[in-house]
Amino acid sequence: MPFRLALFGTLMAASYILSLLGFLGTGIIIDDHYVFASKEAEKKMDKRAYHLQSAIIFLCLGTMFLSHILRILSGFVVFSSIACAIGFTALIYAIVSHYAIRKKQ
Numbered sequence: 001m002p003f004r005l006a007l008f009g010t011l012m013a014a015s016y017i018l019s020l021l022g023f024l025g026t027g028i029i030i031d032d033h034y035v036f037a038s039k040e041a042e043k044k045m046d047k048r049a050y051h052l053q054s055a056i057i058f059l060c061l062g063t064m065f066l067s068h069i070l071r072i073l074s075g076f077v078v079f080s081s082i083a084c085a086i087g088f089t090a091l092i093y094a095i096v097s098h099y100a101i102r103k104k105q
Contacts, residue, residue, distance in 0.1 A: 022055025
């Protein structure tokens with residue numbers, strides 16, 4: 001149990017830090033359209049939209065890890081369901097925002 005708490009705590013902290021950096025506009029961008037773009041195309045892209053997308057995804061991941069920690073500490077199974085729902089929501093958001101950003105450009 002202590003190993004799982006340490007693992008989820010580390011992942012939660014890293015996700016929240018990457019989310020904060022994304023909201024500040026300096027974090028990493030995880031969208032494949034941006035990552036695999038050429039240097040010329042990358043300069044033309046609106047980085048704010050990609051930073052916002054990454055920040056929201058990392059925020060969802062951090063909250064998902066927090067739900068897992070609460071499940072371990074409390075023993076309530078409902079926190080696992082909440083974590084799964086948050087993960088599914090983040091997945092749907094990533095797909096929808098990817099195509100919304102591409103449509104804008």
